[in-house]
Amino acid sequence: MKTKLLLIAVVALVFGSCAAQSQTTVYAKNSDISDNLDLRAVASMFGESANLQDFERRLNDPKYQISNLDLNGDDEVDYLRVIETVEDRTHVVIIQAVLDRDVYQDVATIDVERDNYNKVSVQVVGNTYLYGANYIYEPVYSVAPVIYASFWVNNYRPYCSTYYWNYYPTYYTAWRPYPVFRYRNNINVCINVNNHYNYVNNRRSYRAPAIYETRRTYGYERMRPNYSFAQRNSSVNNRYELDQRRVAMRESNRNNYNTNRTSTSRPTSNDNRSSNRNYTDNRVSSDRNYNTNRSVNTQRSENRDNSVRVENTPRVTNRDNTPRENNPVRVENTQRTESRNNRSNENRSYSDNRMSRPSNSQRSEPSSSRGYSENRSNNESRANTARPQQSMQRSESPRVSQESRGGQPQRESGSNSRGGNGGGRRG
Structure with missing residues (x-):
């Protein structure tokens, strides 16, 4: 070694x-x-x-x-x-x-x-x-x-x-x-x-x-x-002129070197500019896709809020201490299950749309518009199905209120009769 x-x-x-x-x-x-x-x-x-x-x-x-x-x-x-x-x-x-x-x-x-x-x-x-x-x-x-x-x-x-x-x-x-x-x-x-x-x-x-x-x-x-x-x-005449000539030659060599360097670096700079332009185009297209998807998501969130509001409307009618019937409760449960199923369907459709989203900006915009129209039609159909149920609940709620009102005189009569008996016992 x-x-x-x-x-x-x-x-x-x-x-x-x-x-x-x-x-x-x-x-x-x-x-x-x-x-x-x-x-x-x-x-x-x-x-x-x-x-x-x-x-x-x-x-x-x-x-x-x-x-x-x-x-x-x-x-x-x-x-x-x-x-x-x-x-x-x-x-x-x-x-x-x-x-x-x-x-x-x-x-x-x-x-x-x-x-x-x-x-x-x-x-x-x-x-x-x-x-x-x-x-x-x-x-x-x-x-x-x-x-x-x-x-x-x-x-x-x-x-x-x-x-x-x-x-x-x-x-x-x-x-x-x-x-x-x-x-x-x-x-x-x-x-x-x-x-x-x-x-x-x-x-x-x-x-x-x-x-x-x-x-x-x-x-x-x-x-x-x-x-x-x-x-x-x-x-040249003397050493001073020789030094000046040397300095001029050095400057010319530097200038030639710089010009050659810039000429060789121009194609690469153009390629870099084109690549930067492609990058900006892709970035703009991705931003557009993001904005369209964001608008679709905001519309979906609004539809979800509307559906939640539809669910909460029957609860307002049943706030008083009246006895509830079994039919409206069953209707509300069906609405909740339907709304949950609708949410799961929406999530599945959202994931399917997200998985099937194309890479290019031109393909993403039509797909987002189609998804938006489909979701809009689905929301309208859901709203239409929810409206008859609400009308049925509203039609049934007066019945319940009438029945509850009809039952109040009986309770009053019963209480009076009890009061009378009590009074008779005391007397």
């Missing part, structure tokens, strides 16, 4: 690694060299640094992993060193990738300049070979960076990194580059969201480009002269 579990685990790991490799290759096809260093993250780190030495440390710290560049192809992220050139109030900070011994490639520059009103402007400019022409971000910091104070001091000395190929600081350890999609997810954590990063097309300082040309290095451009951004992406 353990061996089977181990084999299953090994197979799962193999398939997982194959899936990861295939995913990596897919993202590599859709990526660009400029995707491996986000200049907004560079600007954010610049505003949080105390000085340029601290800034270089943050760029290469494995904890932040700001860079994902591997220009020399040794499967390790290149070390980024920082050098500076100063002229009057203009500071040009150059970020260079260390590719080999005495081989460097400029990645980006940071132009820092203070005007006559002591207002400092900062622009992060991407290298033309990597990012295209005029790819510039101008950060607006929520809090004034501390690094500004280190630039304009007496006896200021421009910063120049002392590190080079195979000579790196102790805090630095090279790591393998990530896939582009994973780097994008990781780098968003390093960007300070309280700041604003405005994209612009031109430089504010006219001195900065001239100063940069004196310290420019392009070792990677010499190794691959036909691999510039303009040749990699002939339809």
Whole structure:
């Protein structure tokens, strides 16, 4: 059992690694060299640094992993060193990738300049070979960076990194580059969201480009002269336009997906609508059947009440304390038995009608009308049979009353005679 579990685990790991490799290759096809260093993250780190030495440390710290560049192809992220050139109030900070011994490639520059009103402007400019022409971000910091104070001091000395190929600081350890999609997810954590990063097309300082040309290095451009951004992406000018094009393509793909999804879902929606219509039709027909049956039941209940009233009429005539004859009682019992039989017949006919009720609304309505006519005829026949019996009872009730009246003088005479005898005895 353990061996089977181990084999299953090994197979799962193999398939997982194959899936990861295939995913990596897919993202590599859709990526660009400029995707491996986000200049907004560079600007954010610049505003949080105390000085340029601290800034270089943050760029290469494995904890932040700001860079994902591997220009020399040794499967390790290149070390980024920082050098500076100063002229009057203009500071040009150059970020260079260390590719080999005495081989460097400029990645980006940071132009820092203070005007006559002591207002400092900062622009992060991407290298033309990597990012295209005029790819510039101008950060607006929520809090004034501390690094500004280190630039304009007496006896200021421009910063120049002392590190080079195979000579790196102790805090630095090279790591393998990530896939582009994973780097994008990781780098968003390093960007300070309280700041604003405005994209612009031109430089504010006219001195900065001239100063940069004196310290420019392009070792990677010499190794691959036909691999510039303009040749990699002939339809756009710089990285910003490339991002806009990607966003437009994503939106178009989403719209196409939504249209295809709606087009495939239309037949099913029509079927559902037709089924809902059938359901409503059946429901209306069932409600109609229910209403017709309810009307029939109300008519039956009225007929039952009338029959009960017919039964109760002889009782009203016999409320006085007169002796009853046997014939009216027998007639009333026959009426009760007949009414019970009629009720049982009605219940049987109601159950038969209910069992024989058709499913469709068109068949149920004629059957209900027939049942209603039959019940009406039965009730009329019952009422006709009950009327002669009532007339006979009424005709017999006067006789009884007359007989009772005729018997009253006899009782009075008897009582008088008894009274007379009693009186004679007493006297």
